[in-house]
Amino acid sequence: MTVIAFLGAGSVVFTRELLADILSFDELRGVTLALHDIDAERLATAEAIARRTAEQLGAKPVVTTSLDRRAVLDGADFVINAVQVGMHAATVRDFEIPAKYGLRQTIGDTLGVGGIFRALRTFPVLDGIARDMRELCPDALLLNYTNPMAMNIGYLAAVAPQLKAVGLCHSVYWTVRDLSELLGVPYGEVDYTGAGVNHQAWLLRFEHHGESLYPRLDDLLAREPGLRRRVRMDMYARLGYFPTETSEHSSEYLPWYLRDDAEIARLRIPVGDYLRISAGNVAEYHAVRESLLAGEPLDVSRDATEYAPQVIHSMVTGTLRRIHGNVANHGLISNLPEGYAVEVPCVVDALGVRPERVGALPLQCAALNRGFVNVGQLTVRAAVTGDKRMVRQAAMVDPNTAATLSVERIWALCDELTAAHGDLIPESLR
Numbered sequence: 001m002t003v004i005a006f007l008g009a010g011s012v013v014f015t016r017e018l019l020a021d022i023l024s025f026d027e028l029r030g031v032t033l034a035l036h037d038i039d040a041e042r043l044a045t046a047e048a049i050a051r052r053t054a055e056q057l058g059a060k061p062v063v064t065t066s067l068d069r070r071a072v073l074d075g076a077d078f079v080i081n082a083v084q085v086g087m088h089a090a091t092v093r094d095f096e097i098p099a100k101y102g103l104r105q106t107i108g109d110t111l112g113v114g115g116i117f118r119a120l121r122t123f124p125v126l127d128g129i130a131r132d133m134r135e136l137c138p139d140a141l142l143l144n145y146t147n148p149m150a151m152n153i154g155y156l157a158a159v160a161p162q163l164k165a166v167g168l169c170h171s172v173y174w175t176v177r178d179l180s181e182l183l184g185v186p187y188g189e190v191d192y193t194g195a196g197v198n199h200q201a202w203l204l205r206f207e208h209h210g211e212s213l214y215p216r217l218d219d220l221l222a223r224e225p226g227l228r229r230r231v232r233m234d235m236y237a238r239l240g241y242f243p244t245e246t247s248e249h250s251s252e253y254l255p256w257y258l259r260d261d262a263e264i265a266r267l268r269i270p271v272g273d274y275l276r277i278s279a280g281n282v283a284e285y286h287a288v289r290e291s292l293l294a295g296e297p298l299d300v301s302r303d304a305t306e307y308a309p310q311v312i313h314s315m316v317t318g319t320l321r322r323i324h325g326n327v328a329n330h331g332l333i334s335n336l337p338e339g340y341a342v343e344v345p346c347v348v349d350a351l352g353v354r355p356e357r358v359g360a361l362p363l364q365c366a367a368l369n370r371g372f373v374n375v376g377q378l379t380v381r382a383a384v385t386g387d388k389r390m391v392r393q394a395a396m397v398d399p400n401t402a403a404t405l406s407v408e409r410i411w412a413l414c415d416e417l418t419a420a421h422g423d424l425i426p427e428s429l430r
Contacts, residue, residue, distance in 0.1 A: 001030065001031065001032055002028065002031045002032065002077050002078070002312070002316055003031070003032040003034060003075055003076045003077050003078070004031055004032065004033055004034065004076070004077065004078045004079075004080065004312065005034045005035075005072040005073055005076040005078070005080065005137075005140075006018075006034065006035045006036060006072070006080050007036050007037075007069065007072070007079065007081045007082065008036075008037060008081065008082035008083035008084060008146070009035035009036055009037045009042075009043060009046035009065075009082075010037035010038075010039050010042025010043055010045065010046055011082045011084065012042065012045050012046055012049055012285050012288050013281065013284050013285065013288060014082055014145070015035075015049060015050075015082070016049050016053065016288070016298060017306060018080065018306055018308060018309060019033070019049065019050055019054075020053055020057070020298075021305070021306050021308075021309035021310075022308075022309040022312065023053060023054055023057045023059040023061065024057065024309075025309065025313045027313065027316055027317050028309070028312065028313060028316065029058075029059035029060060029061065030059070030060055030061060030062075031061050031062075032061065032062040032064065033050050033061050033062070033063050033064070034064045034065075034071075034072035034073075034076060035047055035050065035063070035064070035065045035066075035072065036065070036066055036067070036068070036069050036071075036072040037067070038067060040067060041289075043065050043067060044065075045285070045288070045289045045292065046065070047065045048292045049288070049292065049298065050063045051063055052292060052297070052298050053298055056297060056298060057300055069128070069129070069132060070132050070136060073129075073132050073133060073136045073137050073140075074136045075136070076133075076136070076140045077137070077139075077140055077141075078140060078141050078143060078308075078311075078312050079129070079137070079141070079142045079143065080143045080145065080308050081126075081129065081142060081143065081144045081145060081146050082145045082146060083122070083125055083146050084146065085118075085121040085122050085125055085424060086118075086121050086421065086424050088278050088279065088281070088282050090117075090118075090121060090421060090424065091108070091109075091274065091278045092275065092278075093417065093420045094108050094113070094114040094117055094118065094417070095108055095114065095272055095274070095275050097413065097416055097417050097420055098112075098113050098114070098413060098417075099272070101405060101409050101412070102404060102405065102409075103400075103401060103404050103405055104252075104258040104259070104264075104271045104272070104400075104404070105271070105272065105274075105400075106249065106251055106252045106258070106269060106270060106272070106273050106274065107248055107249050107252065107273065107274040107277075108252070108274055109147040109148060109274065110147055110148045110149070110150070110198070110199045110249065110253070111148070111199075111252065111253050111375055111376075111398060111399075111400075112252055112253075112375075112395075112398050112400050112401055113395050113398070113401060113413060113414070113417060115147070115148040115151065115375070115379075116151075116375065116379050116391065116395060116398070117417050117418075117425070118147065118148055119148050119151040119152065119155070119376075119379050119380075119383075120379070120382075120391070120421075120425050120426060120429060121421060121424045121425065122146060122148075122152060123152075123155050123426065124426055126152060126155060126156055126159075127159065130156060130159065130160035130163050133163060134162070134163070139164075140164070141164045141165070141166070141311070141315070141352065141353070142156075142163060142164060143166060143168055143307075143308045143312075144156075144165060144167045144168065144326075145167075145168055145169075145308070148376070149169055149198040149199070149326050149341070150167075150197050150198045150199075150326065150340070150341040150342075150343075150372075150373070150376050151341075151376045151379055151380060152341075153165060153166075153167045153327065153328065153341035154328070154339075154340045154341040154376050154377065155380045155383065155384075157328035157339060157340070157341065158339070158380055161328075164352070165327075166311070166325040166326060166327055166346070166353045167198060167325065167326030167327070167341065167343075168306075168307040168308055168311070168323075168325060168326070169199070169307075169324075169343070170306065170307065171198070171199060171201070171244050171245045171246075171249075172192075172194040172201060172203075172244045172324040172343070173307075173324070175194075175203065175242065175243075175244040175245070176190060176192050176194075176203070179203075179206070179213070179217065179242065182217075182220070183213060183216050183217060183220065185208050185213065189208055189209065190206070190207065190208055190213070191205065191207045191208075191210075192205055192206050192207070193205040193345055193358075194244050194324050194343065194345070195333060195342070195343065195344050195345070195358040195361060196244070196333075196336075196342070196343055196361060196365060196369050197336070197341065197342055197343055197369050197372050197373060197376075198326050198341065198343045199244075199245040199249050199253070200243060200244075200245060200250070200253055200368065200369060200372050201243070201244040201324070201343045202241040202242065202243060202244065202361065202362070202365045203241060203242040203244060204241065204358070204361075206242065214242075217236075217242070221233065221237065229266060229267055229268055230247045230267060230268065231247035231248075231250045231251045231257060231267050231269065232245070232246070232247045232250050233247075234267060235250060235254075239364050239365065239368075240362070240364070241362060241364075241365055244343075247267065247269070248269070248270055248273055251267070251269045253368075253372055253399060253400070254368070254399050254400065255399040255400060255402065256403075257269060258271070258400050258403075258404070259400070259403045259404045307323050307325070310323065310348070311323065311348050311353060314349050314350070315348065315350055315352060316350075317350070318349055318350035319349065320348070321349070322345055322347055322348070323346050323348060323353075324343055324344065324345055324346065325343070325344070325346040325355065326341050326342070327341065327344065327346070327353075327355045328340070328341060328342075329341065329342040331357060332344050332355055332357050332358055333358050333359070333360070333361055333366075334359055334360045335361055335363075335366040336366060336369055336370065337370070337373055337377065340373050340376060340377055341376070344356055344357075344358050345358075371397070371399050372399075374394075375394050375395075375397055376394075378390050378391075378393050378397065379391065379394045382394065382429060383426060383429065386426070386428030386429060388428075391414055391418075392410060392411050395410050395413070395414055396410055
């Protein structure tokens with residue numbers, strides 16, 4: 001029997017979607033779902049979701065729960081990580097403190113000071129997960145959803161290189177879905193390849209029946225200039241390759257936009273938007289819990305769009321699929337640093353997840369990616385070595401932060417965030 005461990009199962013909305021996707025596959029309707037969270041109420045809610053989802057779909061999984069991570073990892077075949085260390089309160093600190101210094105962020109979970117400090121909170125948990133997996137389920141595949149994706153996969157590659165791990169994100173998939181709809185082309189008829197780093201990958205190929213769709217996108221932008229009033233449309237027009245993450249995300253990975261009031265207005269950038277999203281997630285959790293307690297049915301009508309259920313199904317059944325995953329760069333992208341995380345196409349079947357070699361990215365794309373990677377590499381090295389200066393150096397080379405603040409203010413901001421997060425930050429870095 002296939003055992004799927006969920007870490008951070010209390011992220012109930014995300015867990016609900018993953019469970020619906022998993023149990024929609026006939027071959028996975030009898031799996032063991034081992035749920036873990038450190039919050040007893042959230043774990044009980046996740047268990048109720050699992051049982052209600054199974055009931056509505058007519059599936060019969062074995063559902064177990066534990067507040068002890070080791071208990072759910074023991075004998076697992078797949079481990080899904082959706083842990084968010086510090087939850088909403090830490091997110092608020094990551095926004096409100098930088099805002100005092102005049103630093104604007106939109107999402108704050110991938111790069112910049114928000115991404116750096118989210119990573120530093122997450123790395124100790126990843127250490128524990130890797131240690132437990134080596135002992136209790138050494139052959140299991142870790143499917144990571146926790147951000148900052150590239151930093152987390154880069155950190156695991158540095159401290160636990162023997163661990164089988166792939167980072168999963170739906171940004172490439174949804175970018176192509178949205179662009180296909182915009183151009184009036186059926187998604188199922190589109191061929192594409194994305195590569196780069198997570199949240200800043202590029203559509204290197206975007207074709208319909210062998211013909212590039214980029215000229216059609218160019219024509220549309222020329223006819224409807226209002227479409228240019230979004231960050232990634234602006235990036236595409238200037239760089240020639242479409243970025244695979246939303247405009248909200250993309251705006252804070254670059255030095256050009258958030259420091260300028262006029263650019264924020266021109267490109268309609270929602271500064272601080274993740275505070276609203278994070279508060280909405282908390283509200284949705286309570287709404288789902290109340291709905292369960294009232295005996296109301298869950299919405300389980302899904303198209304199995306998440307990658308983790310597809311990966312599990314492919315490895316269990318041998319079904320061949322091609323996805324985009326985040327893995328350590330071992331010869332996959334030649335003009336990005338070796339060993340750090342990259343996002344590339346991957347083939348998945350009974351033999352596992354096998355990343356494809358992309359070669360060299362277009363020079364302008366690699367140039368932006370290297371600025372992105374610099375922040376992550378310094379953050380990972382700071383955690384591995386315990387060098388506090390490297391945390392500040394990571395913030396110093398971050399494109400948005402460097403374009404906005406003096407070095408003195410960057411160091412003062414990092415000092416204040418370190419103190420605010422307290423013992424969530426590794427002791428060596430406090």
